[in-house]
Amino acid sequence: MSDPVHAVLIGGPGLILTPTAAIADAAGKADALSRPERIAVLVVAGLLLTGLYLLACAVWPYANCDRCDGSGKSRSPSGKKFRNCPRCKGAGRRERLGRRLLNHTNKTR
Numbered sequence: 370m371s372d373p374v375h376a377v378l379i380g381g382p383g384l385i386l387t388p389t390a391a392i393a394d395a396a397g398k399a400d401a402l403s404r405p406e407r408i409a410v411l412v413v414a415g416l417l418l419t420g421l422y423l424l425a426c427a428v429w430p431y432a433n434c435d436r437c438d439g440s441g442k443s444r445s446p447s448g449k450k451f452r453n454c455p456r457c458k459g460a461g462r463r464e465r466l467g468r469r470l471l472n473h474t475n476k477t478r
């Protein structure tokens with residue numbers, strides 16, 4: 370009775386039960402994660418996302434101006450005449466919040 374075929378046949382029902390047992394085990398492990406550990410995981414995830422955002426703000430520091438949507442123009446009611454957008458002064462762009470934070474921290478250091 371020690372040949373592999375019999376071992377598989379005997380283990381058959383056990384193999385069918387294994388996935389559900391594994392899921393139950395994983396759920397048990399998730400519950401086993403204590404409250405400080407969960408908070409630590411959330412904090413690390415938050416720091417990681419913040420780091421990625423700041424990195425993106427370092428590479429792409431500008432976004433379209435909110436007032437003129439990047440055109441840099443403030444149109445007359447007819448739409449034919451325009452002046453420079455008062456918010457971005459015709460540049461059509463604004464500095465992203467993350468970039469302003471980076472500039473601020475670089476200046477104070």
Ligand SMILES: [Zn+2]
Binds near residue numbers: 434436441457
């Ligand atoms: Zn503008």
